[in-house]
Amino acid sequence: MICSDVPGSFAWGVFHERHPKLVQQVLDAMPYGPAERAAVKRLLAESTTGVLEPPAESAHDHAQWLEWGEGLWGRPWGEVPFLWAESYFYRRLLDAIGYFGPDVWQGIDPFAPFKNAELAGTAVDDELAALGKLDDLPDTRRAEALLSSALWGNRADLSFQITAEAGGQTTSDLVADESALLWAELERTRGGRVCVVADNAGRELLPDLVLIDHLLNSGLAAQAVLYVKPQPYYVSDATMADVLASVERLRTAPSETAAAVGRRLWHAMNGGALVVRTHPFFCAPLPFHDMPADLWTEFTGAAMTILKGDLNYRRLVGDQLWPPTAPFTETTSHFPSSVTALRTLKSDVIVGVDAATVTRLDSSGTPWRTNGRHAVVQVDLRR
Numbered sequence: 001m002i003c004s005d006v007p008g009s010f011a012w013g014v015f016h017e018r019h020p021k022l023v024q025q026v027l028d029a030m031p032y033g034p035a036e037r038a039a040v041k042r043l044l045a046e047s048t049t050g051v052l053e054p055p056a057e058s059a060h061d062h063a064q065w066l067e068w069g070e071g072l073w074g075r076p077w078g079e080v081p082f083l084w085a086e087s088y089f090y091r092r093l094l095d096a097i098g099y100f101g102p103d104v105w106q107g108i109d110p111f112a113p114f115k116n117a118e119l120a121g122t123a124v125d126d127e128l129a130a131l132g133k134l135d136d137l138p139d140t141r142r143a144e145a146l147l148s149s150a151l152w153g154n155r156a157d158l159s160f161q162i163t164a165e166a167g168g169q170t171t172s173d174l175v176a177d178e179s180a181l182l183w184a185e186l187e188r189t190r191g192g193r194v195c196v197v198a199d200n201a202g203r204e205l206l207p208d209l210v211l212i213d214h215l216l217n218s219g220l221a222a223q224a225v226l227y228v229k230p231q232p233y234y235v236s237d238a239t240m241a242d243v244l245a246s247v248e249r250l251r252t253a254p255s256e257t258a259a260a261v262g263r264r265l266w267h268a269m270n271g272g273a274l275v276v277r278t279h280p281f282f283c284a285p286l287p288f289h290d291m292p293a294d295l296w297t298e299f300t301g302a303a304m305t306i307l308k309g310d311l312n313y314r315r316l317v318g319d320q321l322w323p324p325t326a327p328f329t330e331t332t333s334h335f336p337s338s339v340t341a342l343r344t345l346k347s348d349v350i351v352g353v354d355a356a357t358v359t360r361l362d363s364s365g366t367p368w369r370t371n372g373r374h375a376v377v378q379v380d381l382r383r
Contacts, residue, residue: 002319002348004085005078010348010370014086015048015077022235023093029113032097036105039096047077047089055091060100061280065091068285083319087285090233099232109232115242118202119249127203128250128258131210135257143214147179150211150308151342151375153204175345175361175368176328176352176376182340185304185381186220192303194221195337197282198228199309201242208308209246213261216273221303223273230278234311243276287315289334302337310346313376317351328352332380344375352378 004011023044027037046053051074055062066073069088072080098105109115118124134142186194194215198208208226215221228238247269250262268274279295299305307316316339317331328351332339348369353361353376361368368374 002082002321003079004082005076010367011082012078014082015089019047019089020044025114026093026097026110030097030108030110032105036097040093043089043092043096047085047092051076052080052085052088055095059095061091064280081285081319083287083314084285086234087283091283094232109239109241111232111235115201115236116245118236119206119245121203124203124206124249125254127206128253129255131261132255132257139218143183143218144179146207146211146214147182147342147377149207151377152344153200153207153309173374174377175357175374176354176378178340178379179377181379181381182304182377185338185379186215189303190220191222193223193225193301195225195227195299195302195305197305197307197312198226198238198243199312200236201238201246202236204236204308205238205242205246206249209243209250209265210261212274213264213268216268217264223275224268225275225277225298225302227282228276228278229282230280231283233283237311240276240278287318289318296336300336304340305335305337306340306342308342310343313341313343314347314349316341317349319347319349321348322351324350324353324358325355326351328378329380335380336382338379338381338383340380341376341378343378344372345369346372350376352376 002011004015006012023040027040032040052069052072054069054073055065059065065088069084072084077085093110094100097108097110099108099110100106134145137145194212196208196212198205212221212224212226216224226243228240228243230239232239247262247265250258251266253259253262265274269276277298279292279298281291281295284290307313316335317328322331328341331351332341345368350369361374366373
């Protein structure tokens with residue numbers, strides 16, 4: 001189990017280096033008052049030198065967090081599982097800036113300035129304009145390009161333009177690629193229900209939505225269910241507000257191809273072909289192995305569930321230092337449907353990579369597990 005109490009480790013760096021920078025960016029992006037600013041700074045100090053304290057008894061989710069944190073309260077933050085502590089940090093950050101009310105900051109997304117700036121950026125204009133180039137590609141190449149764009153998300157040098165022209169990433173970048181298995185299974189189950197568990201908003205959510213449009217428009221899926229977070233989480237994680245903003249960004253794009261995608265998505269939401277859902281568990285500090293029965297039931301029977309991003313990967317396989325050659329299917333057998341992980345590597349956890357690739361990457365002298373330069377497409381089927 002990964003914890004954040006080892007100086008110099010990736011998890012330690014998140015709390016001692018990344019979070020201080022994040023906190024400062026949050027405080028600079030909004031005109032929070034003295035009370036909110038002081039509460040945020042107290043949280044930062046507690047999370048690096050203090051012990052875990054539960055939410056106030058008056059908090060709406062006090063009982064839920066007492067249950068999730070049973071046996072952990074009063075322990076130093078660094079000694080509890082990294083996944084748990086990191087999730088709780090974001091829950092407490094929302095509390096500190098007044099997100100849960102009842103004052104004027106209630107419901108105000110502290111990360112909205114970052115999300116809005118990215119979505120409005122000229123880079124998005126270029127990427128949406130480049131969508132038109134995909135129209136001339138054969139169906140198979142077009143599908144591969146859309147999947148690659150969704151995989152790499154907001155990595156600016158690997159956008160729609162790159163995937164349209166090069167048709168994907170290099171072998172050294174994509175350290176495990178089972179995309180052929182994904183497409184074959186979607187073809188086999190054509191017309192089924194496909195679930196997509198989103199990761200980030202902005203430039204990552206846009207290609208996710210374009211991929212969903214492709215699945216619906218091609219008939220590979222009769223219905224797509226997009227799962228988002230119920231509240232702001234992990235800086236840029238997508239909420240319903242972000243979905244609406246992204247669909248509108250597509251609908252109003254100068255590119256006719258992008259605008260047509262936006263219109264189709266709008267109508268798909270109107271008619272129920274595209275359903276957006278959420279659940280409190282998506283902001284829980286627990287792996288998917290512990291998902292509640294009602295969410296388990298929702299995934300059961302899906303032709304495929306596509307999990308986007310690093311955090312969903314950690315929650316899927318377990319936030320542990322597995323041997324990197326451990327089979328992906330052995331760590332995901334608990335999931336109730338066929339599952340595909342589309343993940344850019346940004347943390348220590350990794351499974352399902354062949355020994356030769358691990359040796360090559362380990363000998364490169366680079367932090368290949370955490371620098372965001374490598375990715376996986378991994379599939380586990382239920383038949």
